[in-house]
Amino acid sequence: MGKLTGKVAVVTASSRGIGRAVAKRLSREGAAVVVNYVSSPEKAEAVVQEITAAGGQAIVAQGSVANQRDVRHLFETAEQQLGAIDIVVNVAGASVFKPHTELTDEDFDKVFSVNARGAMYILQEAAKRIKDGGRIVQFSTGGTMMPISAGGIYAASKAAGERFAFALAKEIGHRQVTVNVVSPGVTNTDGLIMPQEAVDQLIQQTPLGRLGQPDDVANVVAFLVSDDAHWLTGQNIQANGGIL
Numbered sequence: 001m002g003k004l005t006g007k008v009a010v011v012t013a014s015s016r017g018i019g020r021a022v023a024k025r026l027s028r029e030g031a032a033v034v035v036n037y038v039s040s041p042e043k044a045e046a047v048v049q050e051i052t053a054a055g056g057q058a059i060v061a062q063g064s065v066a067n068q069r070d071v072r073h074l075f076e077t078a079e080q081q082l083g084a085i086d087i088v089v090n091v092a093g094a095s096v097f098k099p100h101t102e103l104t105d106e107d108f109d110k111v112f113s114v115n116a117r118g119a120m121y122i123l124q125e126a127a128k129r130i131k132d133g134g135r136i137v138q139f140s141t142g143g144t145m146m147p148i149s150a151g152g153i154y155a156a157s158k159a160a161g162e163r164f165a166f167a168l169a170k171e172i173g174h175r176q177v178t179v180n181v182v183s184p185g186v187t188n189t190d191g192l193i194m195p196q197e198a199v200d201q202l203i204q205q206t207p208l209g210r211l212g213q214p215d216d217v218a219n220v221v222a223f224l225v226s227d228d229a230h231w232l233t234g235q236n237i238q239a240n241g242g243i244l
């Protein structure tokens, strides 16, 4: 029996990258998982197939976190097909790295629609539907603590998601629901769009001395959503090999 046997988990952005690793990790602990994607149905289906081939249970649900109707549909699909929701992990994120003087309205809309408005929608829906004793994890970035040149707009939008999560932790703690933030450091995925020089520099500054892998972060999420983490809420966990 895994630590999450009998639980239902919604993991946004889980067709690729860290979300995929989270979906697979939670499934290995016994959770039934909703694998969410926006535009890569074949990648999401492949994650579901990997999970079911390993004896787990998973379904696919398309939808953008930035669209409220999609978000409602995502949660309804989870409830109808898997049952009441115990765990919500909002991994979805959008990034723009540009010097401040070059930022445009389009850049603002791209990151704030997913990282701020998307976090608002997902956390709202999670708060309304999650079972008492449930677990919510919102993804952010180490960039909200450690300023990165050209990373201002990304960090600003991610900070909004953090603040929603911390307020929600206070609002629903009485139901024994925990709400925490996980902030990866530089992690090896398609979403890593920094110049190689900047990545190398960050690795050099990382006490554990290497680039993070999606599983490194997924292991942290697996702990936060387990019963063992019941006394941990309103925290921002830096899953980053010690850089800061």
Ligand SMILES: NC(=O)c1ccc[n+]([C@@H]2O[C@H](COP(=O)([O-])OP(=O)(O)OC[C@H]3O[C@@H](n4cnc5c(N)ncnc54)[C@H](OP(=O)(O)O)[C@@H]3O)[C@@H](O)[C@H]2O)c1
Pocket: 012, 013, 014, 015, 016, 017, 018, 019, 036, 037, 038, 039, 040, 041, 043, 063, 064, 065, 066, 091, 092, 093, 094, 095, 114, 118, 139, 140, 141, 142, 183, 184, 185, 186, 187, 188, 189, 190, 191, 192
């Ligand atoms: N990688 C890093 O170095 C790093 C560092 C710090 C923080 N983070 C944060 O960690 C999280 C995961 O990062 P990652 O590198 O794994 O990202 P990634 O590889 O870019 O993730 C892509 C995933 O996001 C999905 N997605 C994109 N827009 C979405 C939307 N609007 N709604 C729902 N899903 C959406 C994609 O779906 P499709 O496949 O359908 O396109 C895919 O599943 C993000 O919040 C990111 O900001 C990452």
